[in-house]
Amino acid sequence: MGSWMKMIKELTIRPKGKRQIRKSPAYSFDEDLKKPLSGQTVKEILSKSSDVVFREFFLQGKDRIPCMLVAVDGLVDKNLLDEFILKPLMVDFAGHPELAQMTLSNVIDKTMESLLPGIEIKKISKMGDAIDTILSGDSVIFFGNLTEAIVIGARGWAHRGVAEPITESIVKGPREGFSETLRINTSLLRRKIKHPSLRIISLKLGDMTNTDLVVTYIEKIASPDIVSEVFKRLSKIKMDAMLGNGYIEEMIEDNPYSPFPQISFTERPDVLAGKLLEGKVGIIVDGTPIVLVVPAILTQFLNVNEDYYQRAMVAILSRFVRYVGAFVAIVAPSVYIAVTTFHQEIIPTDLFMSISAGRQGVPFPALLEAFTMTVVLEILQEAGLRLPKPIGQTIGIVGALIIGDAAVTAGLVSPLMVIIIGLTAVASYAIPTFDLSLAVRLIRFPLMILAGVLGFFGVTVGLYVILIHLLGLRSFGVPYTSPIAPLRIRALLQDTFVRAPWWALKRRPQLMDVEDPRPNGKG
Amino acid sequence: MERISSHQFVVLSSAVLMGTTFLPIASIVTEVASRDGWMSVMPGFAVGIPYSLMVLSLLEQHPQKNLLQISEILLGKWISKITGVLYIFITCYFGGLLLGQAGDIYQSSIMPLTPIGMFYLGGILLVFYLVKSGIEVFSRFSEILFPLIIIALVLNMGLSISRMEQGELLPILSEGIKPVIWGGLKVAPFAMEYILFLAGILVFLPTGKRELAQLKRGVWRGVFLVGFLNMMVVLTQILIFGPEETVRIVYGLLVLGKMVEISRTVAGVESVFLGAWLGALIIKVGAFFFTVTWGLETVFNLKGLKWNLGVGVVFMGIAFKFTRGPDLVMEIGLVDNYLILPFASVWILTLWGISRWKGAGIS
Numbered sequence: 001m002g003s004w005m006k007m008i009k010e011l012t013i014r015p016k017g018k019r020q021i022r023k024s025p026a027y028s029f030d031e032d033l034k035k036p037l038s039g040q041t042v043k044e045i046l047s048k049s050s051d052v053v054f055r056e057f058f059l060q061g062k063d064r065i066p067c068m069l070v071a072v073d074g075l076v077d078k079n080l081l082d083e084f085i086l087k088p089l090m091v092d093f094a095g096h097p098e099l100a101q102m103t104l105s106n107v108i109d110k111t112m113e114s115l116l117p118g119i120e121i122k123k124i125s126k127m128g129d130a131i132d133t134i135l136s137g138d139s140v141i142f143f144g145n146l147t148e149a150i151v152i153g154a155r156g157w158a159h160r161g162v163a164e165p166i167t168e169s170i171v172k173g174p175r176e177g178f179s180e181t182l183r184i185n186t187s188l189l190r191r192k193i194k195h196p197s198l199r200i201i202s203l204k205l206g207d208m209t210n211t212d213l214v215v216t217y218i219e220k221i222a223s224p225d226i227v228s229e230v231f232k233r234l235s236k237i238k239m240d241a242m243l244g245n246g247y248i249e250e251m252i253e254d255n256p257y258s259p260f261p262q263i264s265f266t267e268r269p270d271v272l273a274g275k276l277l278e279g280k281v282g283i284i285v286d287g288t289p290i291v292l293v294v295p296a297i298l299t300q301f302l303n304v305n306e307d308y309y310q311r312a313m314v315a316i317l318s319r320f321v322r323y324v325g326a327f328v329a330i331v332a333p334s335v336y337i338a339v340t341t342f343h344q345e346i347i348p349t350d351l352f353m354s355i356s357a358g359r360q361g362v363p364f365p366a367l368l369e370a371f372t373m374t375v376v377l378e379i380l381q382e383a384g385l386r387l388p389k390p391i392g393q394t395i396g397i398v399g400a401l402i403i404g405d406a407a408v409t410a411g412l413v414s415p416l417m418v419i420i421i422g423l424t425a426v427a428s429y430a431i432p433t434f435d436l437s438l439a440v441r442l443i444r445f446p447l448m449i450l451a452g453v454l455g456f457f458g459v460t461v462g463l464y465v466i467l468i469h470l471l472g473l474r475s476f477g478v479p480y481t482s483p484i485a486p487l488r489i490r491a492l493l494q495d496t497f498v499r500a501p502w503w504a505l506k507r508r509p510q511l512m513d514v515e516d517p518r519p520n521g522k523g
Numbered sequence: 524m525e526r527i528s529s530h531q532f533v534v535l536s537s538a539v540l541m542g543t544t545f546l547p548i549a550s551i552v553t554e555v556a557s558r559d560g561w562m563s564v565m566p567g568f569a570v571g572i573p574y575s576l577m578v579l580s581l582l583e584q585h586p587q588k589n590l591l592q593i594s595e596i597l598l599g600k601w602i603s604k605i606t607g608v609l610y611i612f613i614t615c616y617f618g619g620l621l622l623g624q625a626g627d628i629y630q631s632s633i634m635p636l637t638p639i640g641m642f643y644l645g646g647i648l649l650v651f652y653l654v655k656s657g658i659e660v661f662s663r664f665s666e667i668l669f670p671l672i673i674i675a676l677v678l679n680m681g682l683s684i685s686r687m688e689q690g691e692l693l694p695i696l697s698e699g700i701k702p703v704i705w706g707g708l709k710v711a712p713f714a715m716e717y718i719l720f721l722a723g724i725l726v727f728l729p730t731g732k733r734e735l736a737q738l739k740r741g742v743w744r745g746v747f748l749v750g751f752l753n754m755m756v757v758l759t760q761i762l763i764f765g766p767e768e769t770v771r772i773v774y775g776l777l778v779l780g781k782m783v784e785i786s787r788t789v790a791g792v793e794s795v796f797l798g799a800w801l802g803a804l805i806i807k808v809g810a811f812f813f814t815v816t817w818g819l820e821t822v823f824n825l826k827g828l829k830w831n832l833g834v835g836v837v838f839m840g841i842a843f844k845f846t847r848g849p850d851l852v853m854e855i856g857l858v859d860n861y862l863i864l865p866f867a868s869v870w871i872l873t874l875w876g877i878s879r880w881k882g883a884g885i886s
Binding site: 458 | 534646794802
């Protein structure tokens with residue numbers, strides 16, 4: 001009993017102060033890192049990995065200096081190393097006057113000053129730095145038994161190019177999206193915001209994976225409180241592996257038990273740039289094209305970047321459709337259940353007769369009928385999502401048309417039920433954010449049960465519970481339901497349910513305390 | 524310590540003041556002032572203004588203290604304890620009755636076969652969750668719900684315009700001014716219910732000079748808005764049902780909701796309106812739940828989850844005692860007229876008077 005309780009506690013109670021800490025085992029490797037830097041020790045540590053290359057050579061200066069270049073095959077640009085590092089040192093500079101004066105004591109400074117032409121060159125003296133840089137794709141040259149070495153930035157690996165994002169497609173606007181390579185992503189962002197206030201701060205997470213990530217924000221706009229909170233929460237993450245943004249998301253969000261997303265994400269540089277200009281903070285993780293943006297509020301999950309590229313009136317209409325779609329996706333099945341079970345009086349007589357005729361012979365109560373069909377819909381969605389595209393489409397057609405039609409013909413469900421489920425499915429696709437769409441799918445089921453038990457009273461109670469939950473949520477200190485509650489009238493009128501024309505967007509949305517509330521500093 | 528802004532206070536105040544007053548008010552004032560009942564509404568609510576201003580002036584002198592704590596300073600320990608016990612008793616009893624009203628309204632109007640306990644349970648769970656989430660969430664809840672309640676009210680009245688008959692209002696003041704004044708006195712307890720909530724929420728209000736001025740302005744605005752809306756509700760019901768029927772139908776607005784029909788397509792939508800009315804009830808019951816918990820904390824230093832659960836159980840018990848409509852409405856009227864009105868008016872006046880007297884003595 002005691003051990004069960006302990007296990008449940010471990011699973012459910014998060015330790016205060018630290019967010020889900022999974023301790024790394026004590027590696028002997030840690031001891032190696034404390035040793036003084038030397039090429040030999042690095043070789044001992046890394047030689048068991050076949051992808052690590054150790055190229056030994058001599059520099060013929062005043063002394064004959066043994067050198068060793070260490071790099072990871074596949075992570076470095078071999079051409080660059082051959083042409084601009086090894087060839088000059090071994091061949092081109094033979095007989096060079098600088099080389100003639102070179103001894104072991106001055107080899108590092110002389111090499112950096114006169115022999116190596118690259119931009120990214122620096123000196124290191126710690127074992128940990130050397131291992132980190134080599135495994136991150138940089139190359140390191142060791143000289144004899146010196147306890148210093150030179151790092152050469154010559155990273156180069158196969159990567160996906162800049163392509164159009166799949167999750168945020170757009171009709172009118174830029175097509176470029178982030179890729180899996182951190183530096184490409186930061187460069188895409190830098191191309192959008194060419195201002196010295198743009199901060200790109202590098203961090204590393206994951207004891208084993210040593211994953212690079214950057215925190216980015218605009219210093220004159222982002223609230224210092226939010227920026228420091230981001231760093232504080234990131235610094236508390238202690239885990240072995242950091243293989244994607246999802247790892248971070250769950251550990252830094254305010255309420256991990258809520259079905260609602262409290263951190264937004266984007267694959268588009270223009271969206272990230274726009275968010276940073278609103279005072280938000282971005283977290284770009286190496287190895288994933290998804291960039292996390294904090295803080296997040298509920299309404300932004302229903303707004304898309306296309307709204308800012310279309311004319312205001314079109315954007316307002318699109319937003320209206322999306323909000324209606326989200327509402328329909330949440331309540332359509334439960335309203336069907338409540339109306340057919342408890343509140344037939346609100347249906348016009350003709351329609352009521354038609355519904356009754358359709359339900360004639362259906363052996364299940366409305367709750368069970370709707371519940372079953374919604375579960376079928378979920379299964380179809382889940383099945384279609386992970387299959388290759390052509391098969392996924394087939395599954396959709398088979399499910400929606402054949403199973404639906406067969407179920408109606410067999411008298412298992414009413415035709416109206418199929419229409420309601422179809423409407424729910426289409427409406428949920430109007431929700432532009434996948435995370436919010438998942439939350440909607442989740443809350444639909446309890447609402448259906450409440451509708452089946454208590455009719456509209458149950459649906460109302462369920463909706464109020466969801467509302468109270470939403471009202472209590474915060475994302476990095478910002479109320480989740482802002483700017484509706486607490487009311488921020490300017491933000492509400494400018495860019496929430498409607499999008500004001502660009503000429504009317506004179507000040508930044510007042511969702512949080514931004515440093516400079518005026519766009520371009522003059523509005 | 525949680526804090527709410529001046530704007531949130533204004534909305535929350537209006538929502539608590541409004542509560543579900545719009546459901547029985549027409550019947551109450553028309554019973555006394557007949558077809559002139561609508562004139563009683565604004566003066567009745569206006570009684571709340573001087574009392575609210577007195578409470579806010581006490582806050583000015585004793586920042587970040589609720590009225591029970593201020594009582595202790597001005598009246599001494601034992602008198603304030605007795606006042607506190609009365610305050611807890613009244614607010615707890617009234618909160619329970621309001622919870623009972625929620626069940627009564629739902630069961631009598633749209634779901635007669637569902638056990639009334641289910642409505643109590645749903646209502647108290649919502650209130651409990653709201654109270655547990657804190658005063659900030661409560662004020663945000665009001666920020667969202669109050670506009671929806673107003674929209675529902677306006678729609679309910681607007682969609683009934685075609686049934687109005689102007690003749691029902693005439694002749695105006697046929698019985699003289701006295702019934703209108705008596706009608707106002709029947710409305711005054713609604714304002715006093717709000718004053719009891721205000722007594723507790725003071726701790727969470729801003730106390731800067733500018734904010735206090737905003738709070739005072741907010742009280743005026745809130746009272747007039749709620750008074751005006753209720754006046755329109757009474758007017759609509761008198762115009763549609765006539766004075767006699769308005770007195771007879773206790774929850775006239777629910778009947779109006781049943782009568783709404785648009786082009787033979789939308790009809791009998793009272794169950795939809797009831798969604799908004801449930802929100803109003805939750806705000807009102809929540810406000811009294813809060814006052815009880817604040818009272819328990821201030822007077823007996825009892826706070827925490829188990830005491831909140833206890834309050835919830837007591838609310839349920841009171842609600843179960845009066846399950847039938849007429850008994851419940853009569854009991855609410857009795858508590859309003861003979862407990863809340865005298866208690867709040869005497870308490871606030873005494874505190875304000877002593878505070879002024881002491882202030883004058885010091886100066």
